[in-house]
Amino acid sequence: MSRIQYLREQAARAERLSQGGFDTLTTERLKQAARDFRMQAEQLAASQS
Numbered sequence: 001m002s003r004i005q006y007l008r009e010q011a012a013r014a015e016r017l018s019q020g021g022f023d024t025l026t027t028e029r030l031k032q033a034a035r036d037f038r039m040q041a042e043q044l045a046a047s048q049s
Contacts, residue, residue, distance in 0.1 A: 004041050004048075011037035 001009075011034045018030035 004044050007037045007041035007044070011035075011041065 014030045014034035014037065018027050018034065022030070
């Protein structure tokens with residue numbers, strides 16, 4: 001598995017977890033983690049182009 005794939009999978013996992021009915025703070029942190037993982041994946045993909 002490439003690093004880009006790994007980051008995208010972590011983003012998807014964080015998004016799924018954020019829908020689990022946690023408190024607002026946990027939900028927001030999971031959503032932010034998903035955004036961060038996606039941004040890292042996109043930056044890595046762009047640097048390899």
